[in-house]
Amino acid sequence: MLAPDCPSRVVFERIGERWTMFVLLALERGGTLRFGELRERVGRVTPKVLTETLRALEADGLIVRRAFRDSPPRVEYSLTELGTSLLDPIRAMREWAEAHVPEVLAARDRAADAERQSHRVSTIRT
Numbered sequence: 858m859l860a861p862d863c864p865s866r867v868v869f870e871r872i873g874e875r876w877t878m879f880v881l882l883a884l885e886r887g888g889t890l891r892f893g894e895l896r897e898r899v900g901r902v903t904p905k906v907l908t909e910t911l912r913a914l915e916a917d918g919l920i921v922r923r924a925f926r927d928s929p930p931r932v933e934y935s936l937t938e939l940g941t942s943l944l945d946p947i948r949a950m951r952e953w954a955e956a957h958v959p960e961v962l963a964a965r966d967r968a969a970d971a972e973r974q975s976h977r978v979s980t981i982r983t
Contacts (some may be wrong), residue, residue, distance in 0.1 A: 862879045871917055876902055878947050881936065884920065885944050888937040919943065 858865050871877055875901060883898035884890060890898070896907055911934060914920045919940035925931040936944075954961075 880910055881940060881947060884936045889933045891933055
């Protein structure tokens with residue numbers, strides 16, 4: 858997988874994109890959702906970025922988009938079987954994140970403190 862030409866990299870790149878996991882988890886909890894419902898559940902994502910994410914997930918076979926000829930037009934999104942199969946690994950990552958968020962935040966604080974201290978020392982020397 859670490860080889861630059863390894864085909865599995867495509868999958869890891871998709872999973873690692875910023876909004877992918879949030880969209881998949883929103884669809885897991887909400888079932889079939891319309892665009893506005895998805896955006897509300899995901900939060901803080903622009904319509905343009907959500908649209909790009911949904912198109913990419915659909916192209917990869919992780920979600921299905923259904924368009925209805927209603928007036929006004931209606932579009933719904935849901936997980937495919939392939940997308941559903943990705944939920945267990947995502948849940949494991951979420952559980953790890955929830956269990957270790959205090960440690961990660963503490964490490965960030967230490968790094969920020971060290972950076973501030975380093976900046977103070979270099980400012981004093983000049």
